Amino acid sequence: MIVTMILNGKKITDEIAADMTLFDFVRKHGCYSVKCGCETTNCGLCTVFLDDTPVLSCAMLAARAEGRRVETLEGLQKEAEEFGSFIADQGAEQCGFCNPGMIMNAIALFRENPEPTDEEIKQYLAGNLCRCSGYEGQLRGMHAFIEYKKNGGAACGK
Incomplete structure (x- = not known):
């Protein structure tokens, strides 16, 4: 599947697997400040902003960010x-x-x-x-x- 989002102010279009997490997506695109410490939404290390709201990227599918704005610490x-x-x-x-x-x-x-x-x-x-x-x-x-x-x-x- 093809997904497009604004990552740290830059429009990114990429082909992804349906089960790719937002965490894996942002890391794939060079946002290494985002970490995954638990994969159970208990540590907060994977926090990113989705349209200015903090979300845990390890628990969200990248496809759900389609057309939205994602910011990491790099941005x-x-x-x-x-x-x-x-x-x-x-x-x-x-x-x-x-x-x-x-x-x-x-x-x-x-x-x-x-x-x-x-x-x-x-x-x-x-x-x-x-x-x-x-x-x-x-x-x-x-x-x-x-x-x-x-x-x-x-x-x-x-």
Whole structure:
């Protein structure tokens, strides 16, 4: 079957097997930030945006993205770098494996709610697996990023 979608701003048309996942499709097209850690929708490592909504690409058929817009971390470099530096400053990227999914979901959260509470952050990121840091560093990094944004992008203690 032939599928066409916009991947990180570029129109891609490709012949795929009917059972190809969106995860396999984006990886085939060079989006290596997208990882698959569980294949059971429990880790969040495969998160991509489908028309601006975070989805787990390991659980979605590529054919379902026909005619739609898919974004990965590679397509969100400016937002990812800006936020990712706050995570790094808190030592929350020990192995780095969870970072792409965590950053994708954090970007989605901040787009939806620029000033989330701790409970909202925890709820939004509940599906992201991080085995190294216990999430405290990510939470501190998110708070620092929120303050940075409140100050109009001016560094505060950074």
